[in-house]
Amino acid sequence: MKLELARYDAALPDDVYLALAITGGIEDGDQRHTGFLVRSFDDENFLFHLGFNNGYLKNPLTSRYDYLLVPALEPETANSIITFLVMLLEDTGGNVQYSIAWEAEEYFDKDGKLTKFAAVDGFTCATFVLETMKRYGLDLVDRETWPLTEETATWQANILEKLQLPVEQYLAQFEVLGKYPRIKPEEALGAAHYYRGDLLPYPIVLPAGVEVVSEMRRLKAP
Amino acid sequence: MINAMEIIEINDDVQRNDADPTWHTISTSWLAKSSRVSFGTCKSYAVRSDVSSVCRLASGAVFENYRSNLVARWSNMSVTGVDQEEALGLLDISNTIELLYKWEREKKGRLASAYAVYFVESNFSKRNLSAVNALLLSASVERLTEWSMVAILRSSYSSRSVLPAWSIFLDAVKHRLKDNERAERLLMGLNR
Numbered sequence: 001m002k003l004e005l006a007r008y009d010a011a012l013p014d015d016v017y018l019a020l021a022i023t024g025g026i027e028d029g030d031q032r033h034t035g036f037l038v039r040s041f042d043d044e045n046f047l048f049h050l051g052f053n054n055g056y057l058k059n060p061l062t063s064r065y066d067y068l069l070v071p072a073l074e075p076e077t078a079n080s081i082i083t084f085l086v087m088l089l090e091d092t093g094g095n096v097q098y099s100i101a102w103e104a105e106e107y108f109d110k111d112g113k114l115t116k117f118a119a120v121d122g123f124t125c126a127t128f129v130l131e132t133m134k135r136y137g138l139d140l141v142d143r144e145t146w147p148l149t150e151e152t153a154t155w156q157a158n159i160l161e162k163l164q165l166p167v168e169q170y171l172a173q174f175e176v177l178g179k180y181p182r183i184k185p186e187e188a189l190g191a192a193h194y195y196r197g198d199l200l201p202y203p204i205v206l207p208a209g210v211e212v213v214s215e216m217r218r219l220k221a222p
Numbered sequence: 223m224i225n226a227m228e229i230i231e232i233n234d235d236v237q238r239n240d241a242d243p244t245w246h247t248i249s250t251s252w253l254a255k256s257s258r259v260s261f262g263t264c265k266s267y268a269v270r271s272d273v274s275s276v277c278r279l280a281s282g283a284v285f286e287n288y289r290s291n292l293v294a295r296w297s298n299m300s301v302t303g304v305d306q307e308e309a310l311g312l313l314d315i316s317n318t319i320e321l322l323y324k325w326e327r328e329k330k331g332r333l334a335s336a337y338a339v340y341f342v343e344s345n346f347s348k349r350n351l352s353a354v355n356a357l358l359l360s361a362s363v364e365r366l367t368e369w370s371m372v373a374i375l376r377s378s379y380s381s382r383s384v385l386p387a388w389s390i391f392l393d394a395v396k397h398r399l400k401d402n403e404r405a406e407r408l409l410m411g412l413n414r
Contacts, residue, residue: 080339091347139414197414
């Protein structure tokens with residue numbers, strides 16, 4: 001199946017209640033943002049996403065977003081994840097930390113705690129999507145294959161300055177600049193598209209992310 | 223009709239202002255979660271109950287309003303023939319399983335799926351893994367559909383290594399779905 005995005009106002013198929021949404025610039029190096037598109041039973045589309053530190057939000061989907069249908073999200077799987085997203089919002093009140101750290105270990109641990117929250121812990125918008133899907137058995141990417149690059153360290157330093165984190169979180173994350181790989185929002189969507197049950201390595205996901213941005217570009221063209 | 227956010231505020235007020243521990247609101251358990259899950263509107267009530275741990279409450283009139291909305295939104299099904307026990311909060315194992323069977327039998331799989339996730343996640347939050355294991359051990363896949371089976375497996379997936387019954391339940395589901403053309407996609411990723 002070809003990777004194809006749809007504009008925010010394109011109707012979801014009848015039996016689809018969950019997809020991945022993306023927004024942002026369409027040039028190389030632009031910042032982008034992702035989250036879950038959830039369709040309500042009133043046929044309203046909402047975005048469940050990590051917008052900022054302690055900013056796990058449910059917002060109406062706006063015209064800035066495109067979305068991707070995910071082959072692995074059968075309705076039964078989607079319904080389970082939607083329930084989880086809603087419960088997480090209720091349980092946390094939206095207080096989900098943002099962090100540049102992308103840990104190998106599971107974010108939702110085996111003791112039943114939903115999240116682990118040391119000062120260095122948390123998610124980017126992309127790792128929030130990935131870890132939520134992983135929590136429900138859809139482990140998309142092989143994190144160990146992601147490179148540590150200078151570009152990533154620069155991005156981490158820049159985003160850290162913009163996050164307005166509490167001092168403890170800021171210092172904890174400042175110490176790990178450049179020590180964690182970064183998965184980009186478009187790569188999360190690309191991985192979701194090509195996922196067939198096995199972990200996807202970086203060399204597969206990188207071009208998939210490029211495809212996603214190319215699709216964003218296509219949809220923005222006049 | 224009021225929206226889900228208002229439900230929480232109203233019920234929080236009720237709880238804060240009433241020192242009587244026998245007062246419960248539906249919101250603290252199933253209704254609030256369900257109404258949010260449905261992202262829609264439904265009615266909210268504070269209900270007096272003599273049961274301390276769960277909201278085993280619901281006068282017929284109260285519940286009639288609640289569940290009609292909930293069931294209609296979740297499963298797009300007729301609202302007739304639904305009993306008031308569906309207003310209960312976090313149930314014990316046997317009642318949970320019977321409720322799942324009932325909803326599945328009535329073709330309200332989406333509702334059963336949501337409750338299954340709610341049951342597992344709520345017990346995780348209470349660190350009550352034994353309840354989740356008991357669900358995996360006791361639920362008969364012959365009486366469930368893909369909705370509940372997938373919900374139970376996926377919501378408990380992250381703790382599978384400490385849930386002895388998880389792999390047993392997975393094997394039973396695989397057997398049950400052996401002729402289902404969607405089986406591979408339904409169970410995608412669960413073999414890891």
